Amino acid sequence: AFLLSLGLIVDDAIIVIENIHRHMHLEKAKEQDYDELIIEATDEIGPSTNIATIAIMLTMIPMAFVGGMMGQFMKPIPLNVPVGLAVSLFVAYVFAPFLARKLIKNIHADPGDACSVEMVPRISLLRRIMRPLVRLTERIAEGVHKIKKSSASWKR
Incomplete structure (x- = not known):
């Protein structure tokens, strides 16, 4: 549920x-x-x-x-x-x-201005929090890719 x-x-x-x-x-x-x-x-x-x-x-x-x-x-x-x-x-x-x-x-x-809602301080805080998490995710993805690549080339 x-x-x-x-x-x-x-x-x-x-x-x-x-x-x-x-x-x-x-x-x-x-x-x-x-x-x-x-x-x-x-x-x-x-x-x-x-x-x-x-x-x-x-x-x-x-x-x-x-x-x-x-x-x-x-x-x-x-x-x-x-x-x-x-x-x-x-x-x-x-x-x-x-x-x-x-x-x-x-x-x-202006209605067409994408940044007309002022949230820049909050966005920069979010970036500081998310940047390490994104880097960690990228490293994990690279590790998984290396494992998949080595297992695909492994011969019996």
Whole structure:
């Protein structure tokens, strides 16, 4: 149930954040208060996000009626996925706008400007964290490639 819902859980928050970001780039955002912009962006996608999440929750109901050994195996899915999705929807509407307000600064740049949302300090911190992890992954991939190459050339 966790692996199934892992991708679904982040969807609602991503939709809210992306719509807030889109509203920042609209022409009317220049004269609009930032708090009002966030509320309007969240309200705009509310009904469709609610319906989509409820539809996914309802698709889990038939799994509750599966019997036998497979039913015992699948029993947590129709119980846990809807709860996780409901919590996800709550987080998307309560915490995502709050975090967008705190972490994303609206500087009212041109709509076509890719860097109009000022997050440069956070991006540089992310780079410092990710750079060693990427290098480690590259070294592991090189090692696996060498092992595959040597095993392919090995003769019996």
